[in-house]
Structures are given as structure tokens and as C-alpha cells.
Amino acid sequence: MRTKFLAGVVGAAMTLGGTALAQGAAAPAKVAATKAPAVAAKGKAEATWWGHAAFIIRSPGGAVIAIDPWLTNPKAPQGAAQPEALDAILLTHGHFDHVGEAKALAQKTGAKVFGSFELINLLGLPEAQAVGANAGGTFQVKDVTLHLVEAVHSSSYAADPKSAPQYAGAPLGYVLEMANGPTLYHAGDTGPFEGMSLIATQFKPTVALLPIGGHFTMGPAEAAQAVRLLKVKSVIPMHYGTFPLLQGTPEALTGELKKLRSTAKVVTPEPGAATAL
Numbered sequence: 001m002r003t004k005f006l007a008g009v010v011g012a013a014m015t016l017g018g019t020a021l022a023q024g025a026a027a028p029a030k031v032a033a034t035k036a037p038a039v040a041a042k043g044k045a046e047a048t049w050w051g052h053a054a055f056i057i058r059s060p061g062g063a064v065i066a067i068d069p070w071l072t073n074p075k076a077p078q079g080a081a082q083p084e085a086l087d088a089i090l091l092t093h094g095h096f097d098h099v100g101e102a103k104a105l106a107q108k109t110g111a112k113v114f115g116s117f118e119l120i121n122l123l124g125l126p127e128a129q130a131v132g133a134n135a136g137g138t139f140q141v142k143d144v145t146l147h148l149v150e151a152v153h154s155s156s157y158a159a160d161p162k163s164a165p166q167y168a169g170a171p172l173g174y175v176l177e178m179a180n181g182p183t184l185y186h187a188g189d190t191g192p193f194e195g196m197s198l199i200a201t202q203f204k205p206t207v208a209l210l211p212i213g214g215h216f217t218m219g220p221a222e223a224a225q226a227v228r229l230l231k232v233k234s235v236i237p238m239h240y241g242t243f244p245l246l247q248g249t250p251e252a253l254t255g256e257l258k259k260l261r262s263t264a265k266v267v268t269p270e271p272g273a274a275t276a277l
């Protein structure tokens with residue numbers, strides 16, 4: 001069952017990859033793309049979407065943080081340089097489409113890797129780079145205060161796709177509070193949950209990165225409810241269109257927000273383009 005699912009996903013990824021890249025080449029970028037996403041303008045807060053749930057965030061103080069770095073996903077920007085320097089890598093959970101190339105990036109950059117205690121243990125990173133933690137934890141990465149928050153999902157990790165996956169602890173979301181900058185919330189894979197209103201009260205995020213694909217996570221209607229609970233001004237949809245199973249679209253999210261009379265803005269960056277936060 002699992003093997004069959006994975007084979008299906010890989011097959012779909014390869015098919016979609018061709019389509020997505022071909023479309024990406026034909027369509028003009030909505031925001032100016034940079035050739036090296038990790039090297040954005042200094043002094044600004046920026047998010048670069050790498051497709052799926054992968055983002056490279058740059059803080060006003062120059063912290064560069066990768067979240068769920070599956071940088072070889074079917075929607076990843078074509079020909080873009082992978083980051084050479086990272087201060088931290090944040091993992092929301094152990095599924096392959098979120099852990100991605102975290103281990104290789106950690107090795108290349110020396111960045112600390114944050115995740116659930118169980119997942120970090122399974123990754124077998126050098127001790128100095130391994131930060132196994134859990135929801136409720138707070139950490140400092142340069143000018144960014146990181147808060148680990150809950151997510152409603154599952155989590156397992158298989159070091160080798162042929163081996164049985166192991167329990168990888170509870171899934172997580174991350175709030176990135178940037179000094180003299182915005183507060184960003186990456187929900188990871190999740191359904192909507194009431195605790196999002198606590199995230200709103202405690203951290204007052206201004207922008208949320210929310211999954212909208214459905215099937216494994218929230219779809220557009222649930223994501224609109226999440227926007228309402230989070231009280232964010234803008235939302236960047238993610239985790240859609242990567243595989244045929246993930247059918248939610250930003251247009252559907254916009255429609256659902258209208259139904260709720262929400263004024264939140266839906267921002268849809270092209271993969272590889274640095275978006276000011």
C-alpha cells in the first residue's frame with residue numbers, strides 16, 4: 001500500500017514536474033524573480049517559495065532560514081541556486097515531502113536543524129546541529145524568535161524509502177517573530193484547529209503560509225476558516241498543485257475568503273521569486 005502510494009506520488013511528480021516547469025517558463029513571474037533566492041536584499045524581510053511547503057525566509061537582520069526544504073519538488077524553481085548559507089532549517093514533520101534535502105543542506109551549511117524530538121533523533125545529525133524540541137518551545141536565531149506550535153497531522157520518517165517508516169513525534173508549525181519586521185506563521189501540514197486563535201492572541205502573526213491542497217491537509221474552505229482564526233492580513237497558499245491529489249487552488253481560497261467577508265489578501269508568488277513580507 002505504502003509502496004504503491006509512493007510510486008504513484010513519484011510518478012505524478014515526474015509528470016507534473018514537466019508541466020509545471022513548462023508553464024513556469026511560459027508565464028511571466030508575478031513578482032520579480034531573483035536568480036539566487038537565498039541571497040535577497042539586505043534589511044528586508046523576504047520569503048522565497050520553492051514550491052510545495054518549502055520556503056527560504058530572510059529576516060531584516062540577515063537570518064536565512066529554510067522551512068521544509070524539499071528543494072527538488074516538482075514545482076521548484078528551474079535552475080535556481082540552492083542556498084549556500086543557512087542559519088537554521090525548520091522541519092514541520094517527518095514526511096519525505098517536508099524533510100526533503102534537509103540532511104544534505106545541514107551538512108553543506110552547518111545550519112541547526114529544528115524539529116520534533118523524535119524526528120531529530122531519527123535524522124542522526126551531528127549533536128551541535130540537532131535541536132529536537134516540541135510545541136511550546138521558543139528559540140532565538142539571530143533577530144528571529146522562533147516559536148514551535150501545534151499542527152493537526154501525522155508524522156513518520158523513513159531514512160530509506162524502501163524501509164518501514166518510524167514514528168517521528170508530533171507534527172509542528174512555526175511562528176517566526178522578526179525584530180523590526182513581520183511575524184510569519186508556517187502552518188506545516190495541518191487541518192484547521194481552534195488553537196490557531198491562541199496563535200493569533202499570543203504572537204499576532206501578520207502573514208500565514210497555509211496548505212490549501214486538501215486530501216492530506218486543509219483545502220481552501222478550511223484554510224479560509226484558519227485565516228479567520230489567525231486574523232492575518234495576508235496569506236501565502238502552499239502545498240497545492242504538486243501532485244494531482246492536491247487540488248485546492250489560490251482562486252478557490254480567494255472565493256472562500258469572500259464568503260467569510262475576510263479582507264485578507266491572497267499572495268501567490270511564483271516559485272523562486274523573493275516576495276517582500
Ligand SMILES: [Zn+2]
Binds near residue numbers: 093095098153
Ligand atoms: Zn505530511
